[in-house]
Amino acid sequence: MILESPRVVISIDLDYFFAQCEEIRRPELKSKPLVVCVFSGRTQTSGAVSTANYVARKLGVKSGMPILSAKRVLAQHKEAEFLPIDHDYYERVSERVMQLIKSHSPIFEQVSIDEAFIDVTDSTKTDFEVGKSIGLKIKEEILDAEKLTCSVGIGPNKLIAKMAADHKKPDGLVVIKPEEVSAFLSPMPIGKLIGVGPKSESKFEKMGIKTIGDLSDFDVNSLSDQFGKNLGPSFKRLAQGLDTDPVRPRPIEQLSRIITLKKDAESLWFGDELKPLSIYLSDKLKSLNAKCRVVGIIAITSELKTKNKARTLDHLTNSSDEILHNCLELFQGFFDSSGIEVFRIRRVGIRVSGIDLEKAEGKNESENQSTLTRFLLF
Numbered sequence: 001m002i003l004e005s006p007r008v009v010i011s012i013d014l015d016y017f018f019a020q021c022e023e024i025r026r027p028e029l030k031s032k033p034l035v036v037c038v039f040s041g042r043t044q045t046s047g048a049v050s051t052a053n054y055v056a057r058k059l060g061v062k063s064g065m066p067i068l069s070a071k072r073v074l075a076q077h078k079e080a081e082f083l084p085i086d087h088d089y090y091e092r093v094s095e096r097v098m099q100l101i102k103s104h105s106p107i108f109e110q111v112s113i114d115e116a117f118i119d120v121t122d123s124t125k126t127d128f129e130v131g132k133s134i135g136l137k138i139k140e141e142i143l144d145a146e147k148l149t150c151s152v153g154i155g156p157n158k159l160i161a162k163m164a165a166d167h168k169k170p171d172g173l174v175v176i177k178p179e180e181v182s183a184f185l186s187p188m189p190i191g192k193l194i195g196v197g198p199k200s201e202s203k204f205e206k207m208g209i210k211t212i213g214d215l216s217d218f219d220v221n222s223l224s225d226q227f228g229k230n231l232g233p234s235f236k237r238l239a240q241g242l243d244t245d246p247v248r249p250r251p252i253e254q255l256s257r258i259i260t261l262k263k264d265a266e267s268l269w270f271g272d273e274l275k276p277l278s279i280y281l282s283d284k285l286k287s288l289n290a291k292c293r294v295v296g297i298i299a300i301t302s303e304l305k306t307k308n309k310a311r312t313l314d315h316l317t318n319s320s321d322e323i324l325h326n327c328l329e330l331f332q333g334f335f336d337s338s339g340i341e342v343f344r345i346r347r348v349g350i351r352v353s354g355i356d357l358e359k360a361e362g363k364n365e366s367e368n369q370s371t372l373t374r375f376l377l378f
């Protein structure tokens with residue numbers, strides 16, 4: 001039995017984030033089905049749904065579905081709105097919300113553009129009632145400052161806090177104290193356990209494991225036989241609600257930007273289209289006070305195969321010209337070396353990695369690193 005030291009962890013996830021951001025600038029959209037789309041630019045309906053407000057979700061729209069399917073689902077709803085994604089705007093909102101969350105604890109971890117954990121063990125002295133009041137305060141502050149609702153979960157670790165936040169969406173607040181963990185998890189279907197994907201779920205079902213409680217009672221040796229020596233026991237620990245992973249800043253490992261070309265490319269006519277991407281990445285690096293050592297390109301072919309190429313520079317850079325210049329050379333090499341292998345490129349992107357912080361004066365490395373908590377998921 002692994003004993004965890006008592007902690008109070010809060011998980012915050014903004015509700016239908018991109019769509020809620022759109023509702024802020026156009027409040028009249030609130031009562032209508034609203035779908036935020038990643039239009040590929042090919043036809044008026046090609047592309048995928050990024051997210052949708054809860055009005056559209058109730059009618060069957062889901063993240064990731066083709067825009068065409070969402071249009072079919074909402075065919076009877078002439079008032080429905082389909083808006084293009086505006087990533088820069090959502091990022092600015094996200095940055096302000098993250099600062100606000102961070103002000104409640106220095107132990108902060110941003111998980112994605114709309115989600116973060118904080119550890120409030122010290123300020124609550126492990127009193128979950130105090131934890132709940134911090135959660136309520138955060139909800140209130142985000143609503144006041146940004147007019148956004150979020151879902152908050154409070155638990156003894158990240159796993160339980162996250163599952164508590166997911167439990168009551170939108171605009172929920174769920175507190176699970178250590179003694180309530182087992183009753184909270186046990187009746188849930190196994191697919192709800194974080195870390196269990198569709199493949200493991202069907203394997204569990206074949207083994208007669210239907211709920212998280214079934215898994216937590218299951219013989220650990222049989223789990224090891226089925227899933228291996230590491231994964232088997234770790235599934236059992238998760239089902240028991242155990243998670244020792246600390247809340248910690250996540251360093252940025254890479255930044256990337258990708259676009260869909262107006263028409264498939266067989267040669268390098270799209271150099272100018274890469275320019276805004278290199279400027280975006282260069283600005284991003286500069287705003288983080290960082291430089292990169294590796295510059296790479298991403299190409300997605302018309303058959304939707306992904307091809308990557310990267311080069312390591314002999315120095316650090318955050319210059320947009322230099323990033324662009326290297327990308328163009330990499331793309332050129334792509335077309336030259338692909339020779340007889342004929343493929344056409346549909347989407348192109350730039351990726352920078354090997355990211356290093358410039359040392360701010362008077363700060364040591366860990367202080368520098370802890371300022372680098374932005375993690376871009378999309």
Ligand code: TTP
Pocket residue numbers: 013014015016017018019049050051052063064113114115169170378
């Ligand atoms: P999520 O927090 O997963 O979803 P959400 O905020 O839209 O809805 P929920 O109320 O369930 O939290 O993702 C955050 C944003 O990331 C989301 O608003 C849009 C974007 N996103 C995509 O672009 N594609 C996807 O498949 C998912 C899941 C999210």
Ligand code: MG
Pocket residue numbers: 013014015016017114
């Ligand atoms: Mg969300």
Ligand code: MG
Pocket residue numbers: 013014112114115
């Ligand atoms: Mg999220």
